[in-house]
Amino acid sequence: MNIETYLENKRTEVERALQNLMLQASGFFEHHIEAMRYSLFAGGKRVRPILCLAAAEAVSDSAETMTNLMPVACALECIHTYSLIHDDLPAMDDDALRRGKPTNHTLFGEAEAILAGDSLLTWAFDLLSASNVSTLTAKIRLSIIQIIAKAAGPIGMVGGQSLDIACENKEFPFKTLQTIHKNKTGALITASIHAGAVGSEASTNQINQLINYGDYIGLAFQIVDDLLNVTSTTEQLGKTAGSDAKLGKATYPAFFGVEETRKKAHQAISCAKDTLIEFDNKADPLRNIADYIYSRSS
């Protein structure tokens, strides 16, 4: 399989679904919804939605499963987008560029950016609980909400971001960096795969293997992100290169140097693929995504 084509096709499907499901900007809340839509449609790679769908594909080839998981995939992208809007705020990383475009607050102002983030997060749970978008049982949908809410919350993504900010310009042990990465980035990536597995009615064994896969590629994803922040240009990244060092953030390269970090990313990718050993060729997209994460350049 050609992974670039696969990713491009899936990205297009997610894009279309987001356009169909997302609120249209009109009426009293036009400006607010415009702010939400601006960041949601600012050219994301849709990594989390694609991982969710690819995990489901590894388990089942039913078209209904894919239809059912598309709103879940879209909700994951809304949560990811909200987290970027808030991370970029002046009070946080104070970044002016994201995906090569002005960040939300530079266009809509700080207040509206905070609110657009709040609404994207809330709307994700609206979508996950909407009755007209899925034929999954209520029990499965409730499990998916629980998985995503846990991963995105205080002992997950937001907790990781809080710790990240608290540790800026401070020395801290490697264990703390692991905790930051595991929560800030890893938790939602694993949840995307976990939700895909649960939504495709995977066995407990399959679910556990896919969670392990998620943990490894979440780790690899963040290590590569740290690397790119050091080794790429702002133009290549579409966001400010070198910002980690500027903000005094600890990263893998800061702990281990560039070469050793690259090895660690490769190791994580290898472990990720090993977790899929019992899956048949329906898991090939997941295997290829793992390699793709290692080789990505933005």
Added chain:
Amino acid sequence: MNIETYLENKRTEVERALQNLMLQASGFFEHHIEAMRYSLFAGGKRVRPILCLAAAEAVSDSAETMTNLMPVACALECIHTYSLIHDDLPAMDDDALRRGKPTNHTLFGEAEAILAGDSLLTWAFDLLSASNVSTLTAKIRLSIIQIIAKAAGPIGMVGGQSLDIACENKEFPFKTLQTIHKNKTGALITASIHAGAVGSEASTNQINQLINYGDYIGLAFQIVDDLLNVTSTTEQLGKTAGSDAKLGKATYPAFFGVEETRKKAHQAISCAKDTLIEFDNKADPLRNIADYIYSRSS
């Protein structure tokens, strides 16, 4: 019945449940959870949780129903608390006092206040979808999540706050003020009652009547809030008095004057009580709460 005693008892029950359910501050995320807990336990009146429980009581006197609805009530308070933390931010209303105490960002800093709000919102959906806190069916719990997510989102509470900020220091028609109130304050109040009704397995007819009750007291609540902002001192309110005028916000008194506004509040209370005409004395707490809202002083 003595409404003051009723509210105090219910407030104590909600307080106890929040203490039991809420995360403890420890480990890596200690500081973050501390920031969440600070605002959650800063002495709120617990209006939304009490309305949720009182709506359920109006329908059913089963103890199991009350146990099942307590986590829903707590989730509503988390969402309300997050909205206050974000509203108070420098980029929004820039308020230093809330419930007579320093606002979250003045103690924990702006970044952490944004994140504490994000986590309270996310954690509310964690609680609503948790499998170990309720014997309600998955279908009912999913409906409750849908009701609350809709009310708290872009075409609800956050949309209302966005419109409120966009209208500061501008002239706009009364219809816009109504839309701000209905969404910023009314939506979550109605959702609290709606969730209580659905969680107590009310009939469609009862649910509709309780939604109407919620709409009227939500309106009354906001009108009285506008009045108090004009007529009370900061000490009485526990938040900055006169802040509406200072921020150039349109309010009921600004449109109608104090006396006419008082009449409108009274009228809304009367309509609220009329919606309960088919309910027996189990709805007395709701009737009394309506009167209490009219007479409250903070």
